[in-house]
Amino acid sequence: MTTATLAGAEANPRRRLKVLASQEALLAIAVIGLAIAVGLYNPRFLAARNLSDVLLGNAYIAVAAVGMSMVIVSGNIDISVGALIGVLATISGTLAVNGAPIVVAWLAALVAGVLVMALQGVIIAYLRIPAIVVTLGMLSILKGGLISVTGGKWITDLPHSFHLADIELFGVLPFPVFLMIVVTILAALWMRYSASGRAIYAVGGNAEAARLCGISQPRTIVMVFALHGFFAGAAALLYATQLRVIQSTVPPNLELTIITASVVGGVSILGGVGTVIGSTLAAVLIAEIASALVFTDVSPYWIRAVQGVLILVTVIADILRRRRMAGA
Amino acid sequence: MKLGLAFAFLSATLLAGTASAADKRWDGADDLPVNPLACSAGEANAAPAAKPYDGGKPTNATDKASKPITLVDVPKLIGIGYFNATSKGMQEAAKALGNVTVKTDGPTEAKIDEQIKFIDNYITSGVDGILFAANDPVAIAPVLKKALSKGIHVVGYDANSTPDAREWFVNQAEFNGIAKAMIDSMAKEAGEDKSFAIVTSTFTTPNQARWIAEMWAYAQKCHPKLKWLETVEAQEDNNLSFNQATTLINKHGDKLAGLFGMTSVATPASAEAVTKAKLCGKVAVVGLATPNAMKPYVNADCVKSVVLWNPVDLGYAATYVMRAVVDGSLKPGATSVDAGKLGKLNVVNGSEILLGSPFIFTKQNIKDFDF
Numbered sequence: 112m113t114t115a116t117l118a119g120a121e122a123n124p125r126r127r128l129k130v131l132a133s134q135e136a137l138l139a140i141a142v143i144g145l146a147i148a149v150g151l152y153n154p155r156f157l158a159a160r161n162l163s164d165v166l167l168g169n170a171y172i173a174v175a176a177v178g179m180s181m182v183i184v185s186g187n188i189d190i191s192v193g194a195l196i197g198v199l200a201t202i203s204g205t206l207a208v209n210g211a212p213i214v215v216a217w218l219a220a221l222v223a224g225v226l227v228m229a230l231q232g233v234i235i236a237y238l239r240i241p242a243i244v245v246t247l248g249m250l251s252i253l254k255g256g257l258i259s260v261t262g263g264k265w266i267t268d269l270p271h272s273f274h275l276a277d278i279e280l281f282g283v284l285p286f287p288v289f290l291m292i293v294v295t296i297l298a299a300l301w302m303r304y305s306a307s308g309r310a311i312y313a314v315g316g317n318a319e320a321a322r323l324c325g326i327s328q329p330r331t332i333v334m335v336f337a338l339h340g341f342f343a344g345a346a347a348l349l350y351a352t353q354l355r356v357i358q359s360t361v362p363p364n365l366e367l368t369i370i371t372a373s374v375v376g377g378v379s380i381l382g383g384v385g386t387v388i389g390s391t392l393a394a395v396l397i398a399e400i401a402s403a404l405v406f407t408d409v410s411p412y413w414i415r416a417v418q419g420v421l422i423l424v425t426v427i428a429d430i431l432r433r434r435r436m437a438g439a
Numbered sequence: 440m441k442l443g444l445a446f447a448f449l450s451a452t453l454l455a456g457t458a459s460a461a462d463k464r465w466d467g468a469d470d471l472p473v474n475p476l477a478c479s480a481g482e483a484n485a486a487p488a489a490k491p492y493d494g495g496k497p498t499n500a501t502d503k504a505s506k507p508i509t510l511v512d513v514p515k516l517i518g519i520g521y522f523n524a525t526s527k528g529m530q531e532a533a534k535a536l537g538n539v540t541v542k543t544d545g546p547t548e549a550k551i552d553e554q555i556k557f558i559d560n561y562i563t564s565g566v567d568g569i570l571f572a573a574n575d576p577v578a579i580a581p582v583l584k585k586a587l588s589k590g591i592h593v594v595g596y597d598a599n600s601t602p603d604a605r606e607w608f609v610n611q612a613e614f615n616g617i618a619k620a621m622i623d624s625m626a627k628e629a630g631e632d633k634s635f636a637i638v639t640s641t642f643t644t645p646n647q648a649r650w651i652a653e654m655w656a657y658a659q660k661c662h663p664k665l666k667w668l669e670t671v672e673a674q675e676d677n678n679l680s681f682n683q684a685t686t687l688i689n690k691h692g693d694k695l696a697g698l699f700g701m702t703s704v705a706t707p708a709s710a711e712a713v714t715k716a717k718l719c720g721k722v723a724v725v726g727l728a729t730p731n732a733m734k735p736y737v738n739a740d741c742v743k744s745v746v747l748w749n750p751v752d753l754g755y756a757a758t759y760v761m762r763a764v765v766d767g768s769l770k771p772g773a774t775s776v777d778a779g780k781l782g783k784l785n786v787v788n789g790s791e792i793l794l795g796s797p798f799i800f801t802k803q804n805i806k807d808f809d810f
Binding site for chain 1: 516683
């Protein structure tokens with residue numbers, strides 16, 4: 112069964128991988144090129160402190176985009192993730208201020224994330240309701256539920272040990288950046304080399320062929336959503352522990368930023384194509400652009416426009432590439 | 440190729456970069472007329488054009504001058520620190536006056552339809568006066584007008600309704616008052632000739648744009664050497680505010696001596712950015728914020744002034760205003776009202792009572808507040 116799957120998926124991806132590699136290479140060049148360009152304009156941009164701050168402040172977006180990329184590769188979408196991150200941050204923070212052991216407060220975010228996302232995966236996979244509808248519903252439930260339960264009251268007085276994001280490994284490497292790198296590499300290897308990882312591409316690329324190869328589509332989708340929930344939980348922990356207060360509201364437009372990272376990272380919105388290395392690089396690029404706009408005195412009005420241009424250009428390029436491949 | 444395009448786009452925006460004229464208002468300010476206050480407390484402020492009374496009037500209200508009255512207070516929502524504080528102020532005022540009973544009741548969520556139901560029920564059960572903080576200025580108007588038509592006195596505080604739906608509104612702070620407190624604090628903490636930047640929600644958010652315009656006007660008038668570097672947008676997003684403040688710190692380095700937080704989100708996030716950059720004492724953070732979110736920074740001596748108003752005083756003033764309305768000592772055309780321990784409060788904008796100068800939370804007093 113597994114051999115059939117791999118053989119089936121192999122022929123095409125080999126060609127695809129070339130293109131994908133160039134997608135990631137392009138992003139890497141863009142990240143470095145932009146840093147140099149802005150550094151020429153304002154050398155302070157290249158200060159180690161600033162580069163590290165850019166990564167540190169946005170690592171949670173890259174971590175969430177890893178899960179989002181898996182969801183999109185599987186041919187689905189999730190627009191509830193921003194609201195979920197807000198809810199998970201609040202759960203974790205509430206436990207921490209009420210005296211729960213810190214490890215329990217951290218684990219709760221991961222477990223709750225997996226449960227909520229797995230539930231959505233089950234509804235999408237077994238009841239065959241489109242992901243956009245299910246996650247839109249969940250978005251409303253989480254958003255409304257959070258404000259009802261907390262009344263918008265912020266969580267303050269968090270215990271010092273709660274602040275996971277403050278940890279520096281070996282005294283230099285901030286934990287969020289470390290987590291972003293490790294999560295990206297492990298997820299990329301898993302998706303590339305393991306049977307269950309490859310199944311995500313198979314299900315998203317050609318559901319019918321995947322079924323014929325013996326891959327259970329519903330099971331793969333539930334697995335993808337459960338994993339996505341885990342990454343959302345990890346992102347929520349970074350998000351919640353960065354500042355002294357937790358806002359107890361849903362971070363505005365967070366899901367859009369996360370989806371943007373995936374899409375600009377080369378994950379095809381049509382499913383079946385893309386890597387988490389691309390989405391992490393894209394998350395870094397988007398964060399870098401936001402900082403670069405301030406450093407180059409460009410009006411912040413442009414940030415959303417620039418993000419929009421990046422999305423459109425990437426999606427159009429993806430569609431054109433598919434047409435060319437279909438024509439060839 | 441696609442990134443090449445994005446680059447071309449980005450470099451085009453770079454070339455188009457901003458060249459600001461000297462007399463141009465700071466980014467994030469609106470274009471409305473400004474009315475900066477006098478520089479020192481002793482000087483008289485330019486009197487704004489007097490506006491005739493534009494509030495409503497109850498029909499056939501029973502004369503209860505100097506007699507015991509029963510009031511109900513319907514805030515936006517109950518159970519949060521802020522409205523617990525206004526409620527506390529009302530109880531203090533009721534105790535000081537001796538002939539007022541006031542009860543706070545309202546929705547547990549800031550929902551206008553719920554709030555209307557609460558007010559409607561109290562009109563039916565009968566009270567002498569209603570105090571309110573509106574969830575929506577227009578939607579609340581009909582039920583308040585109904586109260587007036589039944590002879591019930593209506594006074595608003597914190598969040599206004601359309602003027603004709605209530606008699607008076609206790610305004611917690613005028614834009615120019617907040618602006619003066621912000622700029623004076625910055626000049627004192629950062630230095631008269633130092634540079635600062637602003638973290639706001641968006642350039643078009645009405646309140647923030649008004650405050651920034653008044654801050655600009657007041658700084659031009661009273662602290663002309665204070666140098667504005669730039670304004671950045673951070674929505675109402677904690678992490679984005681933190682990132683933007685951090686970027687400002689990294690960009691301007693030693694030049695940056697102060698950060699203004701224009702929202703209750705931006706201020707603690709800016710304080711966090713300054714703390715993380717180990718620049719407490721070097722970069723002053725001044726801003727609008729609620730005390731609970733600022734306690735860690737104020738207690739750590741990283742932030743010295745948090746500008747807001749005192750909600751306990753706000754509730755206290757609203758109760759005194761209601762008593763004065765019932766007693767007939769506050770009539771249309773009056774220019775001030777006596778508010779017990781707060782002294783005389785001025786009438787502004789036709790039918791509003793100004794609470795006074797903003798309240799500044801400091802290390803000494805911040806522990807007394809929980810909201």
